[in-house]
Amino acid sequence: MPREGSGWSTRVIRLLLLSVVGLLVVSLGTVVAARDEQPAPQPPTRSDMALANARADALALQQRAGRLVSTLKQHAGTKAALSKTARTLERHRKLLAPAEARASATPTPAADKTGRPDASPGPQKDLSSLVNALARSGYAALDDAAGTTAGAAKVLAVAGTEQFGAAAALAAAASLPAPELPDTFIEMDFEELPGCPAGPSASGTSTAKPPPASPSTASPPAAGTGPATAPAPKQEAHALHSTLTGLQRAVYVYESAAPRLSDKAASFAESRLRQHRRALEAGTQLLESICGHVPVAKAAYELPEGFRKAPGAALFAVEQDLVEMHTDLTGLSDGTVRQWTIGLLPRTALAAQHWKQP
Numbered sequence: 176m177p178r179e180g181s182g183w184s185t186r187v188i189r190l191l192l193l194s195v196v197g198l199l200v201v202s203l204g205t206v207v208a209a210r211d212e213q214p215a216p217q218p219p220t221r222s223d224m225a226l227a228n229a230r231a232d233a234l235a236l237q238q239r240a241g242r243l244v245s246t247l248k249q250h251a252g253t254k255a256a257l258s259k260t261a262r263t264l265e266r267h268r269k270l271l272a273p274a275e276a277r278a279s280a281t282p283t284p285a286a287d288k289t290g291r292p293d294a295s296p297g298p299q300k301d302l303s304s305l306v307n308a309l310a311r312s313g314y315a316a317l318d319d320a321a322g323t324t325a326g327a328a329k330v331l332a333v334a335g336t337e338q339f340g341a342a343a344a345l346a347a348a349a350s351l352p353a354p355e356l357p358d359t360f361i362e363m364d365f366e367e368l369p370g371c372p373a374g375p376s377a378s379g380t381s382t383a384k385p386p387p388a389s390p391s392t393a394s395p396p397a398a399g400t401g402p403a404t405a406p407a408p409k410q411e412a413h414a415l416h417s418t419l420t421g422l423q424r425a426v427y428v429y430e431s432a433a434p435r436l437s438d439k440a441a442s443f444a445e446s447r448l449r450q451h452r453r454a455l456e457a458g459t460q461l462l463e464s465i466c467g468h469v470p471v472a473k474a475a476y477e478l479p480e481g482f483r484k485a486p487g488a489a490l491f492a493v494e495q496d497l498v499e500m501h502t503d504l505t506g507l508s509d510g511t512v513r514q515w516t517i518g519l520l521p522r523t524a525l526a527a528q529h530w531k532q533p
Contacts, residue, residue, distance in 0.1 A: 222327035225319035229334055230271035232312040236338075237264035239305055246301075253302070256348035260309070260341045267334045306346045310354035313339035317521065320505060321514050329506030332517060336498070336524045343525055356521060371466035412467030414507040418500045418516065419462060419469070422455040424476045425493045431478060432486040440487065447490075447526055454519055461512055487530045494527035 219227070240261040247254050316335030320328040342354045429448040433441050462469055479489035501523060504516040 220324075221319075222323040225316075225323050225331060226271050226327055229312070229316045229319070229331055230268055232315070233264045233267040233271065233334065233338075236305070236309060236312060237261050237268065239301075239308070240264065243301055243305065250349070253345075253349045256345045260345055263337055263341050267337070270330050270334060302345070302349045303351050306342045306349075306351055306354055309338050309342035309345065313337075313342065313521070317517050321517055325506045325509075328513065329502060332502050332505040332520060336502070336520045339521050340524045340528055343528065356525065371463060408465060411508045411512060412462065412465050414504045415458065415462050415465075415512055416467055416470055418497075418504050419455060419458050421493075421497050421500045422451055422458065423470060423472045425451045425497060426455065427473075427476045428478060428482075428489060428493045432482070432490055435483075435486045443529065444490065447494075450522065457515060461515060465512070485532075488532055491527055491530035491532070494523055494530060497523050498527055 240257050244254055244257045244261065247257070313335040316331045316338065320331035320335065323331065339354065345351075346353045426448065429444055429451065433444045433448065436444055459469055479492045482489040498520065501516045501520045505513055505520070508516065
């Protein structure tokens with residue numbers, strides 16, 4: 176005879192089991208639904224791709240430089256230049272390291288962009304090929320810097336400028352033709368510039384206050400981070416103001432140095448003086464178009480230390496200061512201003528390299 180109440184116990188147990196099964200089904204459905212609602216991973220941005228490509232270029236070029244160092248048995252000067260190039264490229268890999276985190280960004284080394292094989296028989300031809308590849312990589316980085324975020328633009332400008340400088344130094348050490356330096360100066364139609372709504376700020380008449388600090392004191396976003404928006408107008412104007420002040424100083428120092436130089440050095444100095452004046456004119460028009468305060472040129476600027484004994488060293492210091500100013504301005508500007516300053520970077524860096532004492 177069955178115990179009294181056993182039927183109720185069975186029903187209770189069944190109800191509990193059904194409740195547990197129901198809870199499991201609901202939980203699993205919630206997890207699946209939440210997983211389906213997760214946003215799809217964002218595709219790599221233009222800045223991500225530019226940084227990834229530049230880093231891949233640096234790795235490929237560093238490996239080629241390392242192989243050439245081990246194959247050259249003589250030519251101590253060339254080996255030293257190759258070793259320095261390899262160290263520079265290693266530093267660029269670290270500088271561009273944030274791109275590594277962009278797993279979906281597939282790098283394309285510069286050596287593959289031309290469609291020409293990299294390997295060529297004989298150390299001299301290998302050196303020539305490496306010089307050309309370095310120059311191509313440098314220009315690719317500078318070209319990409321024109322359209323990326325502020326942080327990415329600055330590191331790309333540093334890497335691109337130094338790679339072209341390394342190409343020129345390696346060519347000189349190996350007695351090879353220097354890589355071609357195209358005229359990257361932007362020919363601007365000043366009448367097409369938007370113009371300042373309040374009217375141009377002519378030199379010496381602007382009521383705007385000059386910037387309180389050099390652009391080197393600003394801290395642009397980390398490479399590849401931050402929204403792809405234009406820098407603040409005041410920030411861009413202040414950085415351009417500082418760069419124009421540097422150009423005014425460069426004009427004065429070159430004018431003072433030219434009579435003290437030998438014929439060949441004086442010819443190069445006069446050429447650079449014309450380029451600085453041309454850049455100063457264009458930069459002034461740009462600054463006026465964004466309502467910036469145009470710096471008033473001084474009657475005289477403080478000459479670098481040791482100018483009278485070594486004017487070439489003084490010119491190196493002036494050009495090196497301009498390289499830093501243009502690099503900072505790259506990360507603090509956008510549009511035409513950034514294109515203008517990037518266009519001046521390679522030639523300025525080569526001029527600094529020209530005046531650098533051995």
